[in-house]
Amino acid sequence: MLAESRTRSFTHPLRCSPPLVLCALLLTGGCQGPNAGVQFDNPELAAFVRLMMPAKIEIQHYLTKPRDFEGSGDADGLEVILTTLDSFGDSVKCVGTFHFDLHTLRMASGDKLGKQIAHWPVTINSDKTLVQYWDRLTRSYRFPLKLRSGKLTPERYILSARLITPTDDKLYDTYEFTHGEP
Numbered sequence: 001m002l003a004e005s006r007t008r009s010f011t012h013p014l015r016c017s018p019p020l021v022l023c024a025l026l027l028t029g030g031c032q033g034p035n036a037g038v039q040f041d042n043p044e045l046a047a048f049v050r051l052m053m054p055a056k057i058e059i060q061h062y063l064t065k066p067r068d069f070e071g072s073g074d075a076d077g078l079e080v081i082l083t084t085l086d087s088f089g090d091s092v093k094c095v096g097t098f099h100f101d102l103h104t105l106r107m108a109s110g111d112k113l114g115k116q117i118a119h120w121p122v123t124i125n126s127d128k129t130l131v132q133y134w135d136r137l138t139r140s141y142r143f144p145l146k147l148r149s150g151k152l153t154p155e156r157y158i159l160s161a162r163l164i165t166p167t168d169d170k171l172y173d174t175y176e177f178t179h180g181e182p
Helices: 018-031 043-052 127-133
Strands: 056-059 065-067 077-085 096-105 113-124 140-146 155-164 170-179
Touching: 056 155, 056 170, 077 096, 077 155, 096 140, 113 127, 113 140, 113 155, 127 140
Parallel strands: none
Antiparallel strands: 056 077, 065 077, 077 140, 096 113, 096 155, 155 170
């Protein structure tokens, strides 16, 4: 006679899907102050989350450009293409708050940031916002950032991007560019 084999399926908690882990991070972070990152009691879970979260952000210089959102022919914002990379250098999706700052570029100065033109905060914390900004083709985020009023004048600019993750990590990148003939 053949013995009937019964097996139980067991999934280790650290092998569950990264989106589930990230959702759990967001839910557990709600009881802390606004500037407190998610804390971990389990060092294995902390190591797993660090492995899955981005270690670097990069503004894609050749793809990020001034854009005309209203169809007037003049740039009234930026289309920012930004890649989030894990510790291995691979593109990853993430949750957190991105802050984009556009300044004029101050030449011949230790502080390159001139007049602030705009600040755009963008929070990615749900399936809806992830789908809204994630571009599957480039495996990057695509952020359409419209100025509140006015147009981009011919000038040299510096765009700063900052990501604050649920673990309170802060990642930065900048991009200097010229729009028109300054």
